[in-house]
Amino acid sequence: MNRRDFLKRIIKSALALLGLSFLLSLIYIYPAKIKKKGMKLVHAFDEEELPRRGVKRVDFSYEYGNRTINTLAFIVMAKEGFIALSPVCSHLGCLVNWDRNKGEFLCPCHGGRYDMEGRVIGGPPPAPLTRLPLEIKEGKVFIGIKV
Amino acid sequence: MGKIFDWIDSRFGVKEPHRRFLQRPLPEKLNYSYCLGGAAFTLFLMSVVTGLLLSIYYVPSETEAYKSVIRINEEVRLGWLVRSTHKWSANLLIIFIILHTIRVFITGSYRPPRELNWIAGVFTFIFAMASGFTGYLLPWDQKAYWATVVGTSMAGTVPFIGNALLYFVRGGPEVNGTTLIRFYSMHVLWIPVMMFIILCAHFHMVKKQGISGGL
Ligand code: HEM
Numbered sequence: 470m471n472r473r474d475f476l477k478r479i480i481k482s483a484l485a486l487l488g489l490s491f492l493l494s495l496i497y498i499y500p501a502k503i504k505k506k507g508m509k510l511v512h513a514f515d516e517e518e519l520p521r522r523g524v525k526r527v528d529f530s531y532e533y534g535n536r537t538i539n540t541l542a543f544i545v546m547a548k549e550g551f552i553a554l555s556p557v558c559s560h561l562g563c564l565v566n567w568d569r570n571k572g573e574f575l576c577p578c579h580g581g582r583y584d585m586e587g588r589v590i591g592g593p594p595p596a597p598l599t600r601l602p603l604e605i606k607e608g609k610v611f612i613g614i615k616v
Numbered sequence: 617m618g619k620i621f622d623w624i625d626s627r628f629g630v631k632e633p634h635r636r637f638l639q640r641p642l643p644e645k646l647n648y649s650y651c652l653g654g655a656a657f658t659l660f661l662m663s664v665v666t667g668l669l670l671s672i673y674y675v676p677s678e679t680e681a682y683k684s685v686i687r688i689n690e691e692v693r694l695g696w697l698v699r700s701t702h703k704w705s706a707n708l709l710i711i712f713i714i715l716h717t718i719r720v721f722i723t724g725s726y727r728p729p730r731e732l733n734w735i736a737g738v739f740t741f742i743f744a745m746a747s748g749f750t751g752y753l754l755p756w757d758q759k760a761y762w763a764t765v766v767g768t769s770m771a772g773t774v775p776f777i778g779n780a781l782l783y784f785v786r787g788g789p790e791v792n793g794t795t796l797i798r799f800y801s802m803h804v805l806w807i808p809v810m811m812f813i814i815l816c817a818h819f820h821m822v823k824k825q826g827i828s829g830g831l
């Protein structure tokens with residue numbers, strides 16, 4: 470093979486490689502998950518465990534795909550009835566704790582404070598704690614989880 | 617292939633003015649070490665392309681950055697491949713710039729009239745290092761965060777203007793979301809643009825001055 474043909478072949482291989490990379494890029498750009506976001510009601514605990522007053526932390530788990538996911542929520546006996554609050558701080562996502570003595574949710578990370586119903590009363594959080602859907606059916610309590 | 621190229625080039629006209637350049641005389645004793653600059657350039661292009669791809673999924677925010685990187689690694693199809701290619705090409709770029717510099721040094725190609733091209737080369741090296749430093753923060757994990765805290769704190773040791781310099785690079789007294797955004801902007805916009813400009817100058821000079829005749 471002479472030098473000219475050799476170079477031509479190199480250029481062609483380079484172009485082929487470029488084409489392949491282009492195809493791979495398209496695969497990469499195409500969204501991997503087109504599943505729509507939905508809500509899933511999971512059986513968290515039973516009715517008799519609902520707090521009679523104040524706030525109660527409930528730990529529960531649910532199956533997602535082939536994984537078991539452990540999570541938690543705060544159940545609050547509010548004026549309008551039971552509400553479930555997500556423990557994820559709206560600032561940077563740390564998990565808040567319920568402080569029984571102060572009657573507030575406190576965030577350990579930057580001192581965010583929320584009242585019993587999740588409204589911000591101090592610190593950096595920009596929004597209240599997220600309310601999770603809560604349903605009581607046949608003695609069972611279901612909490613709505615985003616999936 | 618040739619036909620398509622000829623059709624385009626008969627209108628675009630890039631071949632004719634380059635004929636003399638492509639058929640220019642080269643020094644007798646060329647060897648593969650003269651490809652090191654070209655290899656560095658190839659790596660630069662690879663990091664640009666994979667970087668553009670990463671920017672499709674990466675989210676430069678305090679709350680989302682880390683999550684989006686995990687998503688690229690675990691969910692996005694071929695995401696791991698794109699991310700690793702970006703990392704490897706960036707690291708190899710630094711190595712190949714150094715090897716290329718050694719070649720230029722050994723063959724004495726920095727001598728007149730090529731001093732300015734040596735200087736341009738030094739700038740490509742500075743930009744490549746700056747790109748590595750700013751890129752390292754972007755995953756926003758513990759390693760990245762503390763590396764940036766330590767790295768930027770060096771600016772604070774400069775006499776007299778140390779503090780002002782520190783605020784300048786961090787965007788405030790500490791490393792936080794503001795730092796992340798300015799590092800992101802530097803990494804994907806400012807440095808690549810400056811690198812592009814300096815490489816144009818570098819190649820322009822290689823073209824004008826020709827490859828040096830060796831020792
Ligand atoms: C992104 C980094 C760089 C790229 C992509 C690059 C690319 C190139 C290319 C393609 C050439 C043509 C000859 C060859 O490949 O050996 C070249 C020549 C040259 N480079 Fe670089 N280079 C880079 C960094 C540097 C650095 C850090 C220096 C020196 C400190 C430097 C100094 C020179 C000089 C003086 C020449 C002319 C050599 C001659 O005429 O024999 N370059 N560069």
Ligand code: FES
Pocket residue numbers: 558559560561562563576577578579580581592593594
């Ligand atoms: S994460 Fe809760 S206050 Fe910052």
